[in-house]
Amino acid sequence: MSELHAENITIVAGDALLVNNVSLQIRSGEMVALLGPNGAGKSSLMRALAGIALPKAGRVIFDERDVSSASVEWRARCMTYLPQQRVLAWPNRVRDIVSLGRFAHGAAMGRLNDSDARIVDKAMQDCEIDHLGNRSADTLSGGEQARMHIARALTAQSKLILADEPVAELDPRHQLSVINVLRQFVQAGGGGLIVLHDLELAARYADRLVFMKDGAIVAEGAPEDVLTVELLANVYGVEASIKNTETGLSLTIERPC
């Protein structure tokens, strides 16, 4: 049972307070959606959790170890961070990019031993990109690229995936397929923290929603408990109506308030 604890995280950039005293926990077998308007501090928090950026105050503990003092490899074996920005510098082959997920396990790009190769193949099948292995990554559509990076994250076989807007710019079908892959990862015992902007998607697939606004967490809990008209007005500044239907919550944004 793995657990990520973030305690009293504060992040500043220059004079700006990006994240203000935030505490958060993610357990294995749990998918947490991180929600909030642009500029709420979601990505900054994510980077601190991944150990990429050092918070000004607070600490991040994974499996009882302080992430900031751990080695980069150890961190990468524990958790996989998928940043928002995913442009490749070179037109690499898709399979080579997926195989980079094995980096922290000692594999070099494109040179895999049998067990690494099997893991890469499996991840590519799970993300429905096994037919694209030899394609140059710059020829892929947005949806295919997103799935390539998810496959790369699965290939790392870490205990936790931190994904910053993994379904941004995807069509509904591909959004669902990416979310389903992440759900399977969580059902198999992994943990997931995913930045989303689609509230319905979050309510349907996440076990817990965390809402941020102005660098702080303003609400946290199971979707049916936290997702209220008042909260949406407070967090996003919109008037919305929420209906409980058989397939989940149905949400309509009416107007800015």
Next chain:
Amino acid sequence: MRYALVPGLLVASLISLFLACLLGSTPISAGQVMSAVFGLSDASVQIIVWEIRLPRALAAWIAGAALGASGAALQGLLRNPLAEPGVLGVTACASLGAAFTIHYGLVAVFAFALPLGALAGALAATALIAFAAMKNHSSVALILAGIGLSSLATAVMALLMNLAPNPFTLSDMINWMLGSVANRSLADIRLSILPILIGMALLYSGRRGLSALTLGEEAAMGIGVDVKRVRILIVLGAGLATGGAVALAGAIGFVGIAAPHIIRPFVKHDSGRALVPSAILAGLILVLADIGVRLLPTTSELKLGVVAALLGAPVFVWIALQRRGLHE
């Protein structure tokens, strides 16, 4: 293809070195070259091969290899196809160091003053940039610092030229900057081989991280790359290798940026795997260009840097136009 690339380039390099010993104003047969290589021929052939042609060809190959590896590594590190060995200011500072020794007439006092001056300039620049790489977390800042350092060194050099005591000094400086391996001896090679070897070893040790940097620095950190360590390895490695190359052959442009681009498609655009073949190819290009320099019947000998750029630039433009845009 993949497995034949490095051996193929090595064989081609050996052939080019052999040709460099063979061709020239004094005709020497292939058999004589072979026996000279093993120390079995008569004294005059022995001298031509061992003290004139082979050192010169080796110097071209070694300088090329250092520039090719540095260019490939810096392109990978900075994720920028425009990066070249001089991008961090090392070439300009090495040139400045050399120009100092010419300006103040140190060359006349001590034969190795010039390459040592170049090395000193390169080491100072490398130390500065490595320090910047440790303090700063952005590659863009590194490029900007390099450009600043380069401009400063170029400005001081222009000042030295401006204040040149006589036309000969000025012409020496300009000639040296054009880049050449004429009259290089094994002693010259011995002087710069150490920084080049150390530099290339540092570059090689960073290659796995270079491959991963295609993802971007954040994502690379996310998969377990110690980006800071890779950055320092590559900056130090490229600085030492480039500095050694400039000390040996002057400021030779172009091969350092072109060779990696020729190699990339053959190594599936893996920056790490591009290192070794880029080095060998750049060495090969310079040896061939230098054979051209020696054979061309011009009144004053053309400079290697000039010929390398003249031959290579059109090829490079052609290759660049074949490159598919990343986001088309």
